[in-house]
Amino acid sequence: xxxxxxxxxxxxxxxxxxxxxxxxxxxxxxxxxxxxxxxxxxxxxxxxxxxxxxxxxxxxxxxxxxxxxxxxxxxxxxxxxxxxxxxxxxxxxxxxxxxxxxxxxxxxxxxxxxxxxxxxxxxxxxxxxxxxxxxxxxxxxxxxxxxxxxxxxxxxxxxxxxxxxxxxxxxxxxxxxxxxxxxxxxxxxxxxxxxxxxxxxxxxxxxxxxxxxxxxxxxxxxxxxxxxxxxxxxxxxxxxxxxxxxxxxxxxxxxxxxxxxxxxxxxxxxxxxxxxxxxxxxxxxxxxxxxxxxxxxxxxxxxxxxxxxxxxxxxxxxxxxx
Amino acid sequence: xxxxxxxxxxxxxxxxxxxxxxxxxxxxxxxxxxxxxxxxxxxxxxxxxxxxxxxxxxxxxxxxxxxxxxxxxxxxxxxxxxxxxxxxxxxxxxxxxxxxxxxxxxxxxxxxxxxxxxxxxxxxxxxxxxxxxxxxxxxxxxxxxxxxxxxxxxxxxxxxxxxxxxxxxxxxxxxxxxxxxxxxxxxxxxxxxxxxxxxxxxxxxxxxxxxxxxxxxxxxxxxxxxxxxxxxxxxxxxxxxxxxxxxxxxxxxxxxxxxxxxxxxxxxxxxxxxxxxxxxxxxxxxxxxxxxxxxxxxxxxxxxxxxxxxxxxxxxxxxxxxxxxxxxxxxxxxxxxxxxxxxxxxxxxxxxxxxxxxxxxxxxxxxxxxxxxxxxxxxxxxxxxxxx
Numbered sequence: 001x002x003x004x005x006x007x008x009x010x011x012x013x014x015x016x017x018x019x020x021x022x023x024x025x026x027x028x029x030x031x032x033x034x035x036x037x038x039x040x041x042x043x044x045x046x047x048x049x050x051x052x053x054x055x056x057x058x059x060x061x062x063x064x065x066x067x068x069x070x071x072x073x074x075x076x077x078x079x080x081x082x083x084x085x086x087x088x089x090x091x092x093x094x095x096x097x098x099x100x101x102x103x104x105x106x107x108x109x110x111x112x113x114x115x116x117x118x119x120x121x122x123x124x125x126x127x128x129x130x131x132x133x134x135x136x137x138x139x140x141x142x143x144x145x146x147x148x149x150x151x152x153x154x155x156x157x158x159x160x161x162x163x164x165x166x167x168x169x170x171x172x173x174x175x176x177x178x179x180x181x182x183x184x185x186x187x188x189x190x191x192x193x194x195x196x197x198x199x200x201x202x203x204x205x206x207x208x209x210x211x212x213x214x215x216x217x218x219x220x221x222x223x224x225x226x227x228x229x230x231x232x233x234x235x236x237x238x239x240x241x242x243x244x245x246x247x248x249x250x251x252x253x254x255x256x257x258x259x260x261x262x263x264x265x266x267x268x269x270x271x272x273x274x275x276x277x278x279x280x281x282x283x284x285x286x287x288x289x290x291x292x293x294x295x296x297x298x299x300x301x302x303x304x305x306x307x308x309x310x311x312x313x314x315x316x317x318x319x320x321x322x
Numbered sequence: 323x324x325x326x327x328x329x330x331x332x333x334x335x336x337x338x339x340x341x342x343x344x345x346x347x348x349x350x351x352x353x354x355x356x357x358x359x360x361x362x363x364x365x366x367x368x369x370x371x372x373x374x375x376x377x378x379x380x381x382x383x384x385x386x387x388x389x390x391x392x393x394x395x396x397x398x399x400x401x402x403x404x405x406x407x408x409x410x411x412x413x414x415x416x417x418x419x420x421x422x423x424x425x426x427x428x429x430x431x432x433x434x435x436x437x438x439x440x441x442x443x444x445x446x447x448x449x450x451x452x453x454x455x456x457x458x459x460x461x462x463x464x465x466x467x468x469x470x471x472x473x474x475x476x477x478x479x480x481x482x483x484x485x486x487x488x489x490x491x492x493x494x495x496x497x498x499x500x501x502x503x504x505x506x507x508x509x510x511x512x513x514x515x516x517x518x519x520x521x522x523x524x525x526x527x528x529x530x531x532x533x534x535x536x537x538x539x540x541x542x543x544x545x546x547x548x549x550x551x552x553x554x555x556x557x558x559x560x561x562x563x564x565x566x567x568x569x570x571x572x573x574x575x576x577x578x579x580x581x582x583x584x585x586x587x588x589x590x591x592x593x594x595x596x597x598x599x600x601x602x603x604x605x606x607x608x609x610x611x612x613x614x615x616x617x618x619x620x621x622x623x624x625x626x627x628x629x630x631x632x633x634x635x636x637x638x639x640x641x642x643x644x645x646x647x648x649x650x651x652x653x654x655x656x657x658x659x660x661x662x663x664x665x666x667x668x669x670x671x672x673x674x675x676x677x678x679x680x681x682x683x684x685x686x687x688x689x690x691x692x693x694x695x696x697x698x699x700x701x702x703x704x705x706x707x708x709x710x
Contacts, residue, residue, distance in 0.1 A: 139370065281629065
């Protein structure tokens with residue numbers, strides 16, 4: 001193996017044909033380069049000036065060196081005449097797979113490039129490359145990852161940072177780029193648990209379909225933008241409020257009944273130790289009453305409070321809501 | 323109705339032993355036919371297509387059912403259930419109703435017809451004769467439309483006379499088609515009820531894509547009444563959308579313009595219900611469908627159904643519109659709970675058994691005005707009427 005000292009200026013950093021890594025600016029990589037220098041040489045496809053050499057393996061290392069102001073890197077050259085596009089790209093794939101787990105966006109990029117850049121057949125992608133990348137060999141999985149590659153940069157960042165679940169990202173990736181771009185700022189301003197994320201997207205999609213608008217129309221309504229921009233709320237509180245707003249809009253009758261129930265329950269002035277809850281989704285008129293006390297005195301007070309509630313008009317109204 | 327014409331027929335090697343196979347192929351002349359042995363390979367091939375739920379139906383599979391044909395209706399777990407039985411002669415349906423549960427339920431996207439119809443009848447006879455004091459209402463419309471394939475199967479010509487010979491059973495042929503030609507010459511002996519699932523034309527156009535129009539279904543029902551069949555109607559699924567009241571009220575009026583209420587055995591009402599998974603399928607396959615956008619809550623068996631006050635309102639209004647034209651027609655709710663019965667009908671059957679018994683007496687009543695157990699027609703009443 002012949003190693004060369006290659007000036008960074010002779011490398012085409014814009015050519016990302018063989019790029020797999022999502023994040024090219026790793027702090028850990030820079031620290032390592034700073035401390036001990038380049039341990040493993042990069043691999044380049046030799047190309048004459050002015051185009052410059054194409055990076056095959058070592059995107060993060062070379063970007064790190066450039067950020068550190070280094071002038072050259074140790075490299076091994078591949079000759080274009082000796083390898084097909086697929087063979088060159090597979091070197092990059094194997095180089096990455098040999099020492100790390102690819103994240104979903106990187107897997108998506110590999111599959112996208114194998115299909116559209118290297119001309120790999122779908123059948124080969126499903127039967128050979130999906131298992132190689134640790135995925136089940138199903139066409140739906142392939143479709144889903146090929147879609148994921150189209151994810152908007154704003155959403156990619158959220159997925160990469162763990163603020164967007166893979167399933168939410170896959171769902172959003174099916175929408176057009178404009179829709180993704182329109183939704184990304186709102187999602188970046190809030191934090192949602194995985195289940196709330198799924199619900200918010202589903203509610204917003206339903207509302208878009210009902211109104212004949214788009215996801216952007218729904219997520220950029222004044223009420224939602226106001227919540228997202230409210231500096232008094234934490235990102236999690238914003239997420240919950242947006243969920244609650246969308247739920248009310250999507251389910252006006254359910255919300256109306258629930259709110260009426262809560263209002264009447266408040267009017268009963270029951271102590272905090274008493275829990276009064278309706279049947280699930282108000283399916284029947286049954287109410288569940290539970291209380292929890294630790295002393296005879298607390299028991300007496302609770303029963304007296306319940307006795308007062310018995311005489312209140314709100315109690316009858318509580319059953320009439322049903 | 324758009325008639326079913328497969329692009330190819332695949333016959334399981336064992337089905338070549340059944341006469342029904344040759345009869346059906348005789349009615350499908352010109353359609354490429356081949357034999358298969360391994361169903362698993364076939365399934366993989368069918369499911370590999372991008373829209374396999376649509377393309378799969380172009381393949382007609384003729385095969386034998388190795389399992390049981392007859393089972394209790396899956397509604398059996400509901401609080402009030404009519405204790406119906408289903409017999410499956412086929413799997414899948416080409417009528418493309420957007421809300422069809424079969425889309426999520428079947429793992430085989432092809433349209434499958436069982437060729438061992440003799441086994442089906444043997445099993446029904448054995449089960450029905452084993453319990454002579456029990457009444458059996460048996461339908462063929464659970465995993466397929468009862469009549470939409472009848473021009474290919476002609477199974478009605480076998481089943482209708484067969485049920486005539488079973489004193490304690492009735493067959494309900496439940497359909498969204500207008501294909502009743504085979505029934506016209508049959509001697510049913512009062513043991514077959516032909517019933518239609520009904521919806522307003524607006525719903526039919528938007529959600530029941532290849533089915534017969536409302537007028538066509540009702541004309542077919544009238545033809546059946548003229549041949550002495552009792553008929554039934556199922557406003558199921560009722561679909562809630564803006565303006566549903568006007569459309570459904572008109573559909574009810576249409577029904578009684580075509581059909582004599584005295585010849586109606588029953589009318590059922592059931593609001594739309596479907597699984598969360600089905601919702602995704604509907605959105606993907608039928609983006610213009612209004613079905614996924616009601617106010618749903620999880621209910622029986624995890625299925626989604628309309629929020630209870632919406633169901634109450636739909637049932638109560640439907641019941642009132644029906645009563646305006648046909649106050650004595652028996653109306654019941656499908657897979658509902660006692661509270662909803664009470665809210666929308668004013669009373670509820672005391673139990674599933676009471677509802678089942680009521681329906682048994684309705685359908686097994688004979689021309690002598692006495693049913694199988696000697697009860698008279700005076701016992702007939704709708705659950706919304708006061709109890710004697």
